[in-house]
Amino acid sequence: MLPKNWEYGWRRGTKILDNITVIPLVPPVALQLAKNPIVDNYDVSSIKCIINSAAALTAEVAELVNKRLNASVKQGYGLTETTFATHYTSGSVKAGAIGKLLPFVEAKIADIETNTSLGPNQDGEILVRGPLIMKGYRHNIEETRNCIDENGWLHTGDIGYYDDSLCFWYKDRKKELIKYNANQVPPAELEGLLAAHPEVVDAAVVGVPDATSGELPRAYIVKRKDSNVTANQIADYIAENVAPFKKLRGGVVFTDIIPRSASGKILRRELKAKMMKELK
DSSP: OOOTTEEEETTTTEEEESSOOEEEEOHHHHHHHHHOGGGGGSOOTTOOEEEEOSSOOOHHHHHHHHHHHOOEEEEEEEOGGGSSEEEEOOSSOOTTOOBEEOTTOEEEEEOTTTOOBOOTTOOEEEEEESTTSOOOOTTOHHHHHHHBOTTSOEEEEEEEEEOTTSOEEEEEEGGGOEEETTEEEOHHHHHHHHHTSTTEEEEEEEEEEETTTEEEEEEEEEEOTTOOOOHHHHHHHHHTTSOGGGSOTTOEEEOSOOOBOTTSOBOHHHHHHHHHHHHO
16 A cells, blocks of 8 residues: 555656655765755755765765755765675764664774774774675685685775774775875865865865875865855865864865766776876
């Protein structure tokens, strides 16, 4: 029996459900819901919960969506190699967190260099273990050994931490960290701050090679069409909100679009390849 709010779209032969209360989406859509003025032309008051997936949603964007739509924003964490989510933000969890462990899963944070276990509020690689973890990559024993250690821990390649309430937080991919004077700069952290800027529509951060410091963080910005914001203003905004080693020393570049995958992940490799051509 169909619910009362179920209607038939006779013209196209489709079924339409009115008063949607829960919507799954990816970060670029969440960003549009948070910042695109066209949203004001529609009644979205029925939406009570947004579930983000496919890529991490920063705390800044989650808070913007929550404020504009008055809807709770939840997300989880998992990989193809885990076959299912390992974390989820059920209950009262701060914006931006990937949540607490789901049943039948273990997780820990390990030092990137020594692989030793770390305590609360310390950044390291997220490791997970449990019966839902894959057995290995088919016909690829070497890659399996590089991914799953002798104790059964799956090394995700993701950097994060857990807080005192045992809630986990994602920061960035290990291979995409920017190394500035031996300091690790997560691009996603800066991208979250940039997305919260009222003149910024979208943003991505990559490292510019530097002979002295290793890499310098550079931001690529899509600004509002009517915006007069300058590169210096964007750089100053970041400098006021981060540690000194995370400043945009590589500059700010305005662009028309940020390349993303179908799932919404920023294709930083494409930006970096374009940047390297420009630097030659």
